[in-house]
Amino acid sequence: MTGTHRGDSHSVVARAGKSFRIALAAAVLASGAELIDQATAQTNPERLGTVSFETSCSPEAQKLFDKAMLYQHSFWYRASQRTFEEVLKKDPDCGIAYWGIALSLLWNPHVPPPAKNLADGAAVLTKGKTVGAKTQRERDYLDALWVMYADYDKVDHRTRIVAYSKAMEQLAQRYRDDDEAQIHYALALNTSASPADKTYANQLKGGALLEPIFQRKPDHPGVAHYLIHLYDYPPIAEKGLDAARRYAQIAPAAAHAQHMPSHIFTRLGLWDDSIRSNAESARVAKEDGEAGDQLHAMDYLVYANLQLGQDRKAKAVIDEMVTVKGADAYFPAGYALAASPARYAIERGDWKEAAVLPVRAGAPPHVQAISYWARALGAARTGDPASAKADIAKLAELRDKLREAKDAYWAEQVDIQCQVATAWVLYAEGKYDEALKAMSAAADAEDRSEKHPVTPGVPKPARELYGVMLLERGNAGDALVAFEATLKKEPNRLAAYAGAAKAAEMSGDKAKARQHFAKVTTIAAGADEDRAEIADARQFLVKNP
Template sequence: MIRTRLTTIAVVAMAAAFAQSALAAAPEALGKVHFQTSCKPDAQQDFDQAMLYQHSFWYRASQKSFEDALKADPECAIAYWGIALSLLYNPHVAPPVKNLAEGAAALEKGKALGAKTQRERDYIDALGAMYADYDKVDHRTRVLAYLKAMEQLAQRYPDDDEAQIYYALALNVAASPADKTYTNQLKGAAILEKIWTRQPEHPGIAHYLIHLYDTPALAEKGLAAARRYAKVAPAAAHAQHMPSHIFTRLGYWQESIASNIESGRVAKEAGDFHDQLHSMDYLVYAYLQLGQDGKAKAVIDDMTKVTGFTETFLPAPYALAVSPARYAMERGDWKAAAELQVRPSPLANVQAITYFARALGAARSGNPEAAKIDIAKLAELRDKLRDGKDGYWSEQVDIQRQVATAWVLYAEGKRDDALNAMSAAADAEDKTEKHPVTPGVPRPARELYGVMLLDSGNAKEALIAFEATLKKEPNRLGAYAGAATSAEKAGDKAKAREYYEKIVAIADGADGSRTEISDARAYLNKL
């Protein structure tokens, strides 16, 4: 039995390591982690340093430190486990194929070298489930196999906190987006909450609790971890960003902005361009909810200048595709949405974002024939994802196709068919979850259903749709605007006043370019 003890990696040692690797400026603090190994003392120190980086998803730095551990002790076989772990990148996203080949090779070296303890050999074997037949077996199947392997590891070593922590993370990664009981998330959170009391400075615990609670029904439970993580590991860009997952779920836009400005700064200095663009995506989303469109546009312009990321790893390409789509769709600039250019990408789900925005923009601009061309492309991309056994993203792209199709029907005057199709698309989206990489879909289907209901004269039903959107995604400016107008047209003066006041409050620092904000002020001035 092993009870992991805590040790603090000296700031001077970390600074020296970074000076040698030129990966980033010397970090001030990354938290406290100790992963007991059978390696020599110098290698143990490098290994613990690697784990600090790894628990904050700082992969280049963690891989470098694991490699340093091998240099300090060529017999440190468990370091190959660490290298393979680093090469997986963010476990919520399928890694590049190149990384899978390199990680599998690293694990084979570790096995061939032979770890000195059964526990270390078990760690290597468990991670092997993520790499086994990676060229033949899809990512989701391997994730489920890894979850089973980690469950067995955690059961075998109940007093090994690192085993429990990685099992909790695996529970979240493997959770079904259609499971609204959140069985995996609650189980993983219970494991981590218990360990947190004795390891309050462990970066992975606060980090993974945020991921586990990153859903509307659980977000309130994640506030403590969100408030804590950035303080535990202030030198890590991901630690600065992760609190915004919870802030976004709760509609705390100013907190999200502050979190992602700092995250983007740290990531830029470190040359971690995926983290930089990821934080900028969240920043754009938050600015748009406050009506600060000029600031959102400035961030988008800066995003186009970021280079040096991996096109086959989702966060950066996704951010570059979704942010201009958000900017057009949140502001109701349908002509601009229809004219968006599809950025070349090997990722079908990334291409789909722009085709969706184009299709919806064309339909809303009165050009259903142009929309149909982009809808056909969405169907093609959906099938490509389905053939690749990517069930989650194929479903998301199909929901986009359904939404765009509904608005084409509406543009063609087939209102009953359009409303039925839009209702079905909103139901489908409500049954799943947003991906951990994104702050939200380009625009919620339930909110767009409310827009269609309101436009067709069904104000009471529209109000229900907008209020349902706000329950799932609090403090969305577009949902407030829709709810206020719907309540006014439905004759519900109390709710109209409530929602117009929400608009004015949330848009206190807005640019003044949104008509819904000026309409809200005009309504309240008449009272």
Template sequence: MIKASLAIAAAAAAGLSLAQPALGQSDSSQLGAVHFDTSCTPEAQKLFDRGMLYQHSFWYRASQQVFGDALRADPECGIAYWGIALSLLWNPHVPTPAKNLAEGADAIEKGKSIGTKTQRERDYLDALSAMYADYEKVDHRRRIQAYAKAMEQLARRYPNDDEAQIYYALALNTSASPADKTYANQLKGAAILEPIAIRQPQHPGVAHYLIHLYDYPPIAEKGLEAARRYAKVAPAAAHAQHMPSHIFTRVGYWKESIASNVESSRVASADNEGHDQLHAMDYLVYAYLQLGQDEKAAAIIDEMNGVTGFTETFIAGPYALAASPARYAVERGDWKAAAALTVRPSPLAHVQAITHFARALGAVRSGNPEAAKADIVKLTELRDKLRDAKDAYWSQQVDIQRQVATAWLLYAEGNRDEALRAMSAAADAEDKTEKHPVTPGVLRPARELYGVMLLERGNANEALAAFEATLRKEPNRLGAYVGAAKSAEKSGDSAKAHDYYGQVVAIADAADSTRIELAEARAFLTKR
């Protein structure tokens, strides 16, 4: 009776009531194939495997519910508490909300208290406990690194356990330094998963995590096979429909990204998964803007405002709601609209910073530099808040935003040479880090904005180099192609100008008529 009560209590503590009944009714044949061997009863084992299907596609509410069902089927199934604790972490690429950390730590302790029947299951619980140990005092970055070390030990102890290898590969990615441009962790993780992909082609986690591991500019093309496979492996999972677009975005396949995220948004909406839906929609807005299809991007933004079923303390939904309207204005150079953006209330400092950055840039570029100063001050405050919270990554990203806005303020005030030096430094700083998986990209790359400044200053050759550098990092960006074409034309390199204007037409051939860049490109090509 004590163990049964513990199971019921854990289910309640884990918030299983948040999961909708429909979540447990999805056709498992549409989620892939996973077997995680346990010592639980046959009925609980079947449920546990189903929970793993959801978990490997980051469908946390569903996996949490089904692991709870496994406990109800077998109150002595201690490893199910590991599943609940794993579900409560949510996306391992971002910090877990404090409430979830408390519930997850409780689930780990309950799993240990009722015990497990095998050493392997005890080792899984011990390894995951690294993500919850001293969570009140130890930041996410240090805990994820400790977890990666624990998973390394687990993977070595059980070399024939694919699940141990898979979760170690994922931990290698989530614990990797954003400043490591050799991508040592990511390539090591991919080397672990590629052979498993051959043995288990229907495993959703393998395809999913390979996409994350290859989600970096120099190695993105290595992820195309996994990207095209994952959506077919788990068509019922919104995240599986979305994830291919991470690779498509990296290589500039905008039409493929749109198709991926249209379907992801549809599936997420049907399951009331607000975070997944908004995340997909932000990628949609980004892709439509690269095609010059502004009306479609605007329609998505309007639709986003009606999405529910997300949490303000978890980054995916709030980030998308802040980023999409900001990128819509900044990408199109609608500086008055950017300056007029309203900061959406958010407990997340880096989410607020997105809008303040767009406002500052918009004010400066629309001829009102004085108005930008308050937003730049706010960016400094938000950066310091993130530093105080020991959030090294996002404090750096916000500081880069501050640097860019300050550079343009200097430019507007007539300090042109100082502005160019500041803008170059900001671009260098951004190039040394990586975009976060939550976003398809920054509002506009710092290197691209540096090219714009150089071109306005009359340095066409240097501007061309900046735009070309942007394209090497972020292929098929429409703004970079336009900038490269204009720079080449002004520098007298008509061959390059012809090539780049041709790329503008190729990408944006179906752009809205309001996109004057397309008309200019066609006019140049007609003269040749």
């Protein structure tokens, strides 16, 4: 994710005392929070897990505060914000509630929040400091979160998230018996981790903090949730399987809790589990009117269905996705709407379709880049390098915009897309040695980085595309190495197994070819009949029993 937000932010620019609370409530109602009144009334908190966050607030406010934390820990931000605001109605002097509102306004901590949310959150925290909190611990929580908002209009998100992680480390050390401090620190360790750190030091440190808490508090939604995020990396994904199996049971009323297990399922290639997880998440989100959650789950559904060769099911999901409205402002939703059609065309090798994919007007640069990349790849693969070069030029513009915005991660990802597309243009122009060299470099660059937590994976791994290029040039041995390397990083990818099988066959290694072709038929046991690679696998196994 990976995760989703829960609706539009509310204006919380404050005036003193009672007038602030009246203005806040009016702004909430004006932005449609009456929907949340219905949602929170219908949702049984007992179906969201168990959280106890000690405060100095009144007993009635304390109950509401714990309820708000249930929503917050499952990234149900609109509901958590509304409930923290209800806390203030019960106890206007509950200063820590302002911390909760500001935390809700950050939305998914893996994604930079909109500028408006940062302005609103800064105002809320300022008000919270003015009202004051009754204990030093609560004041320390407010101060730590302020690091995420301080100079938000001058300091980039990456710098602030790293500073926030350090502030949470100090908080966690100061209050070692405070489980919530440890839990929020563990999450900050993950969100501030460098994508280039292949030792996963931050993630393993966060996991070590949470594992003993999970033993003591097996129904805490945040612990299970954040363990999944912490272990959402190929070499350590197995560590997250227990949390993945349990999180959906801990919080069955939360759409995000139904979705999150699929992060681990995707890393391990457990496609049927991922489909069940995201089908339920999409259903719950649709019932709750949560478009962002629904689209996010549907993107993972498309990915998993394509890995099983169930193309018609994937297409049905995509057709439904375009009818979902109301989540354009949130990155995971926009990403899903761009990535799923690209996946559908590229995984099926429909290069003509890929070459004419529409680009979402007004979408952020890194969302538009997905479509331009797919278009460039499709054009190159259909022998139209001129059109591909035009799309690559657009990619370069988007990469430069991201660099100017100091968004280093997405600038790097778009640069890798440029490299991949350029390699295939060289290939289309008959410059095969240059193309292979460029494609190898692109695959190396992608392997040094990490996929974003929001997405199940890039539309097509660069290493897998390198294998395709090698195979087409008759270099079956190196192609086999490339495909098997892809499978080590991204298990049970159908196209990677099909490529590995073909490469082994061309290399004369019938035993390995039989092994990989058998895996293709196992994965695609319920596939549609029109995937050529599946038909090839079945034919080989008949001829080579």
